[in-house]
Amino acid sequence: MKSRIIHKEQRVGVFVDVQNMYYSAKNLYDAKVSFSEILKEAVNSRRLVRAFAYVIKAEVGAEQDFFDALAGQGYEVREKELQIFAGGSKKGDWDVGLSMDAIRLAEKVDTIVLITGDGDYGALVDYLQNNKGCRVEVLAFERTTSGKLIDVADEFVDLSKDLKRYLINAKRLSKAN
Numbered sequence: 512m513k514s515r516i517i518h519k520e521q522r523v524g525v526f527v528d529v530q531n532m533y534y535s536a537k538n539l540y541d542a543k544v545s546f547s548e549i550l551k552e553a554v555n556s557r558r559l560v561r562a563f564a565y566v567i568k569a570e571v572g573a574e575q576d577f578f579d580a581l582a583g584q585g586y587e588v589r590e591k592e593l594q595i596f597a598g599g600s601k602k603g604d605w606d607v608g609l610s611m612d613a614i615r616l617a618e619k620v621d622t623i624v625l626i627t628g629d630g631d632y633g634a635l636v637d638y639l640q641n642n643k644g645c646r647v648e649v650l651a652f653e654r655t656t657s658g659k660l661i662d663v664a665d666e667f668v669d670l671s672k673d674l675k676r677y678l679i680n681a682k683r684l685s686k687a688n
Contacts, residue, residue: 528629545677565589653671
């Protein structure tokens, strides 16, 4: 098992794939994610340089209130419109944008923390470690996290180990473990 290396002088950049985390919590636990608690865990008494939350605007209800709440918790919110194609299919992801921001910030931080279970970020992790010299940590729910992503990360924190801390209004906590 890889040990968590925490030094208070480490400079940290945090990158949250909000959709990935939202749907993981909803599908696994019928709950919402406490993004404020996740940010505290990601930083873990180190020096936060920047924290980004990547969201998709789908024009559904109170999403702007949610985006504002993220900003109030210390995140820089990056918004992108949901793409709807002629056949009705939809696409909304931030893989390239998040990756580019992480690469740009890599020279200003010691540690990059990815909050996602998406295995597509495996190549980004490899690049940040081997070309930029960054330590890369991943925080997510293990059951919805790619094994490849867990393997390449310097550290993986399974948020399902403390559901009461990382979830809001969980309806299926008792069945979760």
